[in-house]
Amino acid sequence: xxxxxxxxxxxxxxxxxxxxxxxxxxxxxxxxxxxxxxxxxxxxxxxxxxxxxxxxxxxxxxxxxxxxxxxxxxxxxxxxxxxxxxxxxxxxxxxxxxxxxxxxxxxxxxxxxxxxxxxxxxxxxxxxxxxxxxxxxxxxxxxxxxxxxxxxxxxxxxxxxxxxxxxxxxxxxxxxxxxxxxxxxxxxxxxxxxxxxxxxxxxxxxxxxxxxxxxxxxxxxxxxxxxxxxxxxxxxxxxxxxxxxxxxxxxxxxxxxxxxxxxxxxxxxxxxxxxxxxxxxxxxxxxxxxxxxxxxxxxxxxxxxxxxxxxxxxxxxxxxxxxxxxxxxxxxxxxxxxxxxxxxxxxxxxxxxxxxxxxxxxxxxxxxxxxxxxxxxxxxxxxxxxxxxxxxxxxxxxxxxxxxxxxxxxxxxxxxxxxxxxxxxxxxxx
Ligand code: HEM
Numbered sequence: 001x002x003x004x005x006x007x008x009x010x011x012x013x014x015x016x017x018x019x020x021x022x023x024x025x026x027x028x029x030x031x032x033x034x035x036x037x038x039x040x041x042x043x044x045x046x047x048x049x050x051x052x053x054x055x056x057x058x059x060x061x062x063x064x065x066x067x068x069x070x071x072x073x074x075x076x077x078x079x080x081x082x083x084x085x086x087x088x089x090x091x092x093x094x095x096x097x098x099x100x101x102x103x104x105x106x107x108x109x110x111x112x113x114x115x116x117x118x119x120x121x122x123x124x125x126x127x128x129x130x131x132x133x134x135x136x137x138x139x140x141x142x143x144x145x146x147x148x149x150x151x152x153x154x155x156x157x158x159x160x161x162x163x164x165x166x167x168x169x170x171x172x173x174x175x176x177x178x179x180x181x182x183x184x185x186x187x188x189x190x191x192x193x194x195x196x197x198x199x200x201x202x203x204x205x206x207x208x209x210x211x212x213x214x215x216x217x218x219x220x221x222x223x224x225x226x227x228x229x230x231x232x233x234x235x236x237x238x239x240x241x242x243x244x245x246x247x248x249x250x251x252x253x254x255x256x257x258x259x260x261x262x263x264x265x266x267x268x269x270x271x272x273x274x275x276x277x278x279x280x281x282x283x284x285x286x287x288x289x290x291x292x293x294x295x296x297x298x299x300x301x302x303x304x305x306x307x308x309x310x311x312x313x314x315x316x317x318x319x320x321x322x323x324x325x326x327x328x329x330x331x332x333x334x335x336x337x338x339x340x341x342x343x344x345x346x347x348x349x350x351x352x353x354x355x356x357x358x359x360x361x362x363x364x365x366x367x368x369x370x371x372x373x374x375x376x377x378x379x380x381x382x383x384x385x386x387x388x389x390x391x392x393x394x395x396x397x398x399x400x401x402x403x404x405x406x407x408x409x410x411x412x413x414x415x416x417x418x419x420x421x422x423x424x425x426x427x428x429x430x
Pocket of ligand 1: 046047048049050051053054055057110113114117120122123127130131133134135137138207211214215218222223224225328
């Protein structure tokens with residue numbers, strides 16, 4: 001929404017006026033991320049994570065383009081070409097570690113970004129489209145990350161591709177045909193590696209396009225805020241620049257420090273040692289695990305150990321895994337509470353914390369060896385995950401008595417409760 005009190009762009013330099021008269025790009029930037037964009041005055045640091053996600057997307061594209069200059073998408077030499085990048089290419093180790101750890105940082109940041117949306121009800125009207133486009137971005141990110149992990153052609157690359165594409169063969173009748181079509185062969189090989197590389201290069205630009213739509217959709221209603229109460233007057237807002245450019249700057253600095261610590265001190269912390277062994281179709285690793293950010297979904301995939309309702313267990317696993325993400329598309333309509341922010345929703349808040357624990361448990365189970373106890377815990381955690389969205393959320397939305405909302409953002413700020421984070425809320429209610 002363009003608020004009536006939004007500042008109007010006035011070029012200060014004749015050159016900017018010249019450009020603006022011919023192509024109003026300076027005006028566009030001013031209104032999108034400059035002083036011409038009024039933003040709620042009470043945003044806390046959780047609102048840094050969208051910008052951080054954008055930063056990591058940009059870093060992935062830049063480091064990826066440099067890697068592609070030296071990488072060879074050929075099953076015979078892909079592994080060696082990565083070693084060549086690590087040893088022979090100037091600063092190649094740095095670019096590769098930045099790209100590999102950048103993927104982890106990107107997903108971590110996006111997970112926090114999603115959790116922020118869940119806590120503050122940012123998926124609710126009128127921001128459903130922002131959320132829906134976010135879920136599309138998330139799906140594209142997962143596909144991109146999966147294909148990227150195959151490229152070094154190590155043992156985990158190969159066997160990961162084998163396992164994940166193997167699940168498509170669970171689709172009745174056409175499954176095996178789809179799998180062969182996806183791989184371009186009966187097992188991951190040169191044709192699979194080539195198409196994964198091609199798509200891994202393409203998809204980040206598709207993500208970039210959807211991110212532009214995501215931010216466009218956000219600029220129609222404007223940002224949500226920790227109270228979940230909409231902006232009512234000029235008093236409730238501050239200009240994006242300099243207030244949030246400065247606040248985002250703090251987040252960017254902290255994120256880059258953590259990123260640098262990973263690259264320089266623990267570059268292989270999040271990787272699997274087996275991926276330093278060249279792919280060998282004749283030797284299956286004892287324990288095939290995906291990257292950490294896929295572990296909760298991997299646990300859901302493995303939770304089905306028995307056939308049910310004429311559907312084989314493997315197909316249930318695939319349906320549940322995709323379902324666990326596709327479910328997010330329906331979230332704006334599953335949660336019918338008129339109150340957005342969990343700060344004012346005492347019951348919803350408790351279940352959100354339980355969901356967080358549940359996802360962490362799923363993450364642990366996804367990486368653990370499948371003992372009977374691990375399988376059982378994985379099944380319970382999977383049931384809880386679906387129950388949260390399909391049962392608990394609609395029921396809580398109906399039954400809960402939210403706490404009284406402030407009349408305005410300004411009122412909450414003046415009462416000292418404007419920008420409360422989940423931790424502050426927990427302290428305040430103790
Ligand atoms: C490449 C990944 C992404 C980028 C670059 C990105 C970027 C942004 C930016 C810059 C903002 C505004 C600043 C902020 O509120 O933090 C934003 C807001 C938002 N994003 Fe994302 N986003 C990404 C992924 C996602 C995903 C995966 C979801 C959800 C599934 C999502 C949901 C939202 C929502 C609901 C808002 C509105 C927040 C509010 O106003 O409270 N985004 N995003």
